[in-house]
Amino acid sequence: MKRIILLLVVICIANLKSYGQESERNTGITFGLEYRYSAFTSGEMEWDNEYKSSLYSNANGMSLRVYLGYYLTKNFNLNVGFGLDRYNNPGSNTAPLVLQGKYFFDNKLKDFYLFAEGGPLLDLSPAGSMDKGQTYGTGIGKTFKLSHILKISTSIGYCYQNSSNDYFGEKFKRNSMIIGVGLYF
Numbered sequence: 138m139k140r141i142i143l144l145l146v147v148i149c150i151a152n153l154k155s156y157g158q159e160s161e162r163n164t165g166i167t168f169g170l171e172y173r174y175s176a177f178t179s180g181e182m183e184w185d186n187e188y189k190s191s192l193y194s195n196a197n198g199m200s201l202r203v204y205l206g207y208y209l210t211k212n213f214n215l216n217v218g219f220g221l222d223r224y225n226n227p228g229s230n231t232a233p234l235v236l237q238g239k240y241f242f243d244n245k246l247k248d249f250y251l252f253a254e255g256g257p258l259l260d261l262s263p264a265g266s267m268d269k270g271q272t273y274g275t276g277i278g279k280t281f282k283l284s285h286i287l288k289i290s291t292s293i294g295y296c297y298q299n300s301s302n303d304y305f306g307e308k309f310k311r312n313s314m315i316i317g318v319g320l321y322f
Contacts, residue, residue, distance in 0.1 A: 163211050163241060169204040171319030175224070175296060177311055182227060185306040198224040198313065204237065204321075214239040218254070229309065231268045231300060232259045239278075248280045252292065258300050268307075270300030274315065292317040 180192035202220030216237040237254035276294015
């Protein structure tokens with residue numbers, strides 16, 4: 138993992154030479170890899186026996202997502218994303234498959250964008266131990282161009298998940314703030 142991070146840093150530094158090229162516009166197919174940190178502001182657990190409890194105060198999560206998208210216009214990007222999420226306190230795993238729309242602003246704010254996404258949570262484990270349900274999110278972000286094709290994206294937003302786990306008999310409702318950073322090609 139350290140070698141992959143080091144390789145990405147070297148690629149980013151090597152591409153800084155072409156940072157000044159602003160003539161390209163947003164077009165074509167995009168590919169992205171994004172890491173997100175989730176800090177829960179509130180949430181609820183429910184078990185099969187209908188006992189309910191609030192999520193722990195130090196509940197959090199991490200997510201790694203891959204996006205494949207296309208610029209429908211120079212301001213609007215539509216992405217299909219898949220990821221793996223891990224939540225702590227209480228522990229659970231999800232596999233979101235989302236459709237994401239990004240609207241990029243014009244003029245001096247052209248690198249800022251709004252995003253909205255939503256989709257199902259898939260249970261990909263043979264034992265049925267992953268949560269299934271739905272996820273929705275929205276937020277704002279900013280891209281920083283490193284080269285003609287490479288961008289770093291940062292974002293902050295809100296995410297809602299409604300999920301259940303038949304294997305463990307748990308249901309979750311999570312409201313969380315998300316902070317993300319990603320590489321987009």
